[in-house]
Amino acid sequence: MKKLLTLLTGISLSLIVNGQNNLVSKEQTFIHETSKEYEWPTDPSVLEKIEKWQDAKLGIMFHWGIYSVPGIAESWALCSEDRWFTDRRREARPETTYCEFKKWYWGLSESFKPSRFEPTEWATFMKKVGFRYLIFTTKHHDGFCMFDSKYTDYTVTKGPYKKGKYSNITYHVFEAFRKSDFMVGAYFSKPDWHNENYWDPFFATPTRNPNYDLKKYPEKWAKYQEYTANQIDELMSDYGRIDILWLDGGWVRKPQQDIKLDEIVHNARKKQPGLITVDRTIPGRNENYQTPEQTIPQEQQNFPWESCITFSNTWGWNPNPKYKTSEWVINTLAEVVAKGGCLLLNVGPDGEGNIDDIVYQRLEKVGEWLHKNGTAIYDTRTTPNYHFGNIWFTANKNGKTLYAIYALPENEKLPAYIEWEGNIPTGKITLLQNGKQMKYTCRNGKTRITLPKGIKEESLVFRFNKAQ
Structure with a gap:
């Protein structure tokens, strides 16, 4: 049975939480629009896993990659269309041209060597706080893979950390968090600006989209479709149990940028039965829950959703962060859960693999509160007078x-x-x-x-x- 909900009133989103806290800062990229419709899955195993995810309520997300080395915005400084990130690019490399900047940015892979990264410490602490599911950035739009992909040399396992203790970072993160009883989710960027079949180096890159005519060069796009399918298949095959495939880059969609996602998801579920797919901002069979970004719906919603919100003022690590308070996390979690959602709180480790001390201090207080009051959060459901x-x-x-x-x-x-x-x-x-x-x-x-x-x-x- 297939239900299609048209959300005429309830999905309007507020950029203000509790009437006080503006969730958007200049350092961040554009805010993804949220889908206006929701289609319930029909696969019983997917529905069962969604219910398990809805019981979890609180997730931790890590934006981590080569951008963490200098502490700049993730990927978006590469994109010419965003004024905010043109400004950020000038702040990071004021003397460089755009082409020089791209070369410098992508060259950060040669400096990414997180010698202080300890995934078990992350997992142990986050479990103690009360987080119950994980979303980890396996690849952002810049194309740098935090996993061992055989389809590109632009990976952490082929850089200076290739002989590191946890060189296949994604594998070790997933293993550590699974051992701590987390549901595990793989963030994966559908666009890959480093791949020549998405951004052809022969052409300029004026927007976030492919910089060539897909109709004129269909063979290039076919190669990109294959590349994307192969990398997702690697994650579904070689990294243990995956509960959530969290796909970013909502402009990659039918009909203009068809990556044959239906086929990708079908094959993924052969290896990961019940896999929750989150094709962000694209309503339909592959958006199993919605992801309002940096926002909370104004009203209670009667379908699966998650607010993904940064703990600091940026997704990735930056050297001058502005962290939200413990009280903010607790009160926001209460609001999200009462409205029927889950809260995905994002933290950005630095280039060495450290998480700022203030993150531990403030989240520890959240954990103390959840230890006493968690029965009002976990495994709960909505009530009409909420x-x-x-x-x-x-x-x-x-x-x-x-x-x-x-x-x-x-x-x-x-x-x-x-x-x-x-x-x-x-x-x-x-x-x-x-x-x-x-x-x-x-x-x-x-x-x-x-x-x-x-x-x-x-x-x-x-x-x-x-x-x-």
């Missing part, structure tokens, strides 16, 4: 137990009482922070909880049964 002020509601799978998550605004103290309309409780209300029962009253459709003294100043979660 929002009142800065209180977000989730429900267990049978819908009988509700959770009210009071998202404490940053730099504010807890009030004397918390009040909401609807979702009238019956029986006791328990504060998950300490497991104690709360005193409350219900009058005229409103529930008021009086907060006791001495509780920790943080976002609070209350568990209760909903009155029938």
